[in-house]
Amino acid sequence: MNQSRSSVVRVNLLFFAKSRELVGTSTCPNFVLATSGGSLSGSGILDSICEQFPALMVLRNNVIIAHNEEYCEDLDALVDLEDGDEIAVIPPIAGG
Template sequence: MTLPASAVVSIVFFAKARELSGLSEAELRVPAHIAVEELLAIICENFSLNSIRSSLFLALNEDYCVDPVVQLKDGDEIAVIPPISGG
């Protein structure tokens, strides 16, 4: 069985990422097998988030991306999560 070369994923933006991108969510075609750092770079480039890139976290289907590489499929949800400030 051959794995797909790319996937269309749903990108969900929170807090400062939502403010900078001007979007609450979007769709994006990305490589299906991709390093998390590369995925973050693609998202930041496409949605004007380079200014906060170093402080962003990604979650795949509501689980933080802890492995260095992910396997994506059509319809997966990627959450772009900036640091949370308390008060």
């Protein structure tokens, strides 16, 4: 059995605050992520998003991503993905 099979998963991307301004939209339905056996690291998810939306590179090291409304605290950890999952890109928000 090949444990490292490649597959694609279609997720719904949500962009908030500055990330929404940079990409020009608040959502990107059916965003395709190439996974290894249905999993991808948080960092890999972020890299794939930045590859498709290069304007986000200015925020690459400062954003938080969330998978199905749960923050991905460790970007090195694998995220199990399924079609229809939600990935949110959340940049730092300044307040006062």
